[in-house]
Amino acid sequence: MSSPEGPRPGLLDQYSQGFMVSQVLFAACELGVFDVLAEAPGPGSDAVAARLGTSSRDEMLLDVCVSQALQMEVRGGKALYDNTELSSTYLVRSHPRSQHNMLLYLARTTYLCWAHLAQAVREGKNQYLTAFGVPSDQLFTAIYRSEGERLMFMRALQDVWSVQGRSVLSAFDLSPFPLICDLGGCSGALAKECVALYPGCRVTVFDIPAVVQTAKRHFLSPEEGRIGFQEGDFFEDPLPEADLYILARVLHDWTDEKCSQLLAKIHQACKPGGGALVIESLLDADGRGPLTTQLYSLNMLVQTEGKERTPAQYRALLAAAGFGDAQCRRTPAGTYGAILARK
Ligand SMILES: C[S@@+](CC[C@H](N)C(=O)[O-])C[C@H]1O[C@@H](n2cnc3c(N)ncnc32)[C@H](O)[C@@H]1O
Known part of the structure; x- marks a missing residue:
């Protein structure tokens, strides 16, 4: 049944840009983000970048990962990242159930x-x-x-x-x-x-x-x-x-x-x-x-x-x-x- 306001355009964005969501997960896996956080939880993005050897712009990727499979806490004005239960189990390479x-x-x-x-x-x-x-x-x-x-x-x-x-x-x-x-x-x-x-x-x-x-x-x-x-x-x-x-x-x-x-x-x-x-x-x-x-x-x-x-x-x-x-x-x-x- 059609709604009086018409279809929600945001839904189309969600579908057409869905590949970006997959790519964020793929890139984080490929770079080893979840593995680095499993070894030493709670670093800032600069420390993650140093351990991964990535650019200091890694914060953009980490922040999008927060919507999927990471958690973040701001302490002293600084964002600190950690794995969620989902990423600890399925995305950290060494876990027996890792995907x-x-x-x-x-x-x-x-x-x-x-x-x-x-x-x-x-x-x-x-x-x-x-x-x-x-x-x-x-x-x-x-x-x-x-x-x-x-x-x-x-x-x-x-x-x-x-x-x-x-x-x-x-x-x-x-x-x-x-x-x-x-x-x-x-x-x-x-x-x-x-x-x-x-x-x-x-x-x-x-x-x-x-x-x-x-x-x-x-x-x-x-x-x-x-x-x-x-x-x-x-x-x-x-x-x-x-x-x-x-x-x-x-x-x-x-x-x-x-x-x-x-x-x-x-x-x-x-x-x-x-x-x-x-x-x-x-x-x-x-x-x-x-x-x-x-x-x-x-x-x-x-x-x-x-x-x-x-x-x-x-x-x-x-x-x-x-x-x-x-x-x-x-x-x-x-x-x-x-x-x-x-x-
Ligand atoms: C999609 S994979 C599934 C593998 C496994 N059964 C699983 O579920 O993970 C298909 C398997 O069939 C094997 N295969 C393909 N053609 C074959 C053939 N002619 N004779 C024997 N094995 C074959 C492939 O090497 C592959 O291991």
Whole structure:
């Protein structure tokens, strides 16, 4: 219903300048503002600048951060800055729940693809060629276009499971599945949460060779004896034996045709009574929300070949591959939900 005063122009400013808000967070992360404040809380902007090696004009950035993730107190006429609970937990690099790497990835890669959203909509395809000059006919060759980029992507994805991993893995009781294969399991971040939550299980992380080698070099720690890695291409190579196949944020990368191909392969490898667990950000039944998932779906447009889907769309893909009895559970607070289907 329209109001007599007409629409609020401030709202348009808020939407159109929203990218500035993200950039402030990205810059503060990149510069290490939250880390410096965690080491020695309460400095003035001149002391922060000295520790970061930035210009004395850093006060502008710190003051905008105060509206997002810092607190400030004026003492003796001087502004003194500190982290908030939000930044201490999620933005300080050393915190176990830190999202620092995800913010860096969003700043350095995702943001540059989003700069070409209109072109992506026009062409119906991702923007690696426009943004980075790399052809994207082999999706993961474009995503992993350098060793540094692969490491940044793997670290970014890991951050999400450090916060939401337990809740997606406890959406269903997975204890009846002692041998689990995490297909496209990347650094093993979800596998680590899985073995912590289910003491009786072992997990094989299956991913392409370069990712497995990077995971072994940078992510694996000795206490994870119940996690193994296997190199391979899930479209081409035989899949490891397992009671349950996890596909976390894998199907959203691909077209319906490629998803069907992969799910049919999993169904073939699966034992009777075995299962497939799909973990994705789920659209509402009518596909018109939640906004975060709609934005993720646009992100799939600019960065992949896929899209986010509704539970019914995932059920249809699973059913076409032969899986029955698919149940869907959304996690209470998180962005991700889980769909468990049995053979
Ligand atoms: C979007 S990431 C999700 C990673 C992880 N499951 C997570 O939720 O953090 C997709 C994963 O699929 C892997 N992948 C892509 N194509 C693959 C293929 N043909 N065979 C095996 N793994 C593949 C990628 O290397 C990447 O680790």
